[in-house]
Amino acid sequence: MAGMEKERPIYPIGMVQELTGLTGRQIRYYEQRGLLKPARSGGGRRLYTPRDVRILLEIKAALAGGASLDALRTRAGRQFPASATETASLAQPRDLEVVRNYFQETRGPTSVYPIDHREQLIETIDELRLKGGARRVRRGEKERGP
DNA sequence: GTTCTTACA
DNA sequence: TGTAAGCA
Incomplete structure (x- = not known):
């Protein structure tokens, strides 16, 4: 069955x-925050x-x-990640373009990412952007960095 | 050589 | 997050 690999x-x-x-540091940190639980040799x-x-992608x-690790951890408790819709919903409306751009342009890393899921994600993001209207980033608002 | 934990800038 | 130390 699909999804049962x-x-x-x-x-x-x-x-x-x-x-x-x-980086290894980031990967281990996300684990520490409860977003992952890799097996051990x-x-x-x-x-x-x-x-x-x-999940890391x-x-x-x-x-x-612009999503927070805490927000992601909440999902992780169940079945993270789940769906493209959920992934898109994690981002702030004003940042949807950033997320879309990531999935649209990322190359190497996505070699392991289901292409159908990526396309679905992009479609979902576009829908959300239309539905949410062209909300613009308010000037002077704090920006989030990597 | 790679990864791990702990600790500090 | 990066980086260094000291192990396994």
Whole structure:
């Protein structure tokens, strides 16, 4: 069945860094914050599944869109990430373009990201942008950095 | 050589 | 978050 592929823990953190473009520090930090729980090898090494990689990419995109780790952690408690709609909803209306741009232009890291999911995400974002109207960023409002 | 934990700028 | 130290 679709979505029932084997998700064996196989990637060492170094590989995950290459796949996501995140630093080991960030990856471990997100785990510390409860967004991930990778398996461990006998020697204590972290082993990530393809799903873990997707989750990290979701986090990266959501964070770029202005979402907070706490907001993401709330979702993680259940079945993070879930859907494209949910990912898009994590971003602030004014930052939807940032998230959309990420999924639209990102190359390497998305080699492990389901293309259909990405396209669905972009469509969802476009819908939200239209529905939410062309809300503009208020001048003087605090910006979020990486 | 790679990853891990802890700690500090 | 980055980086360094000291291990496994």
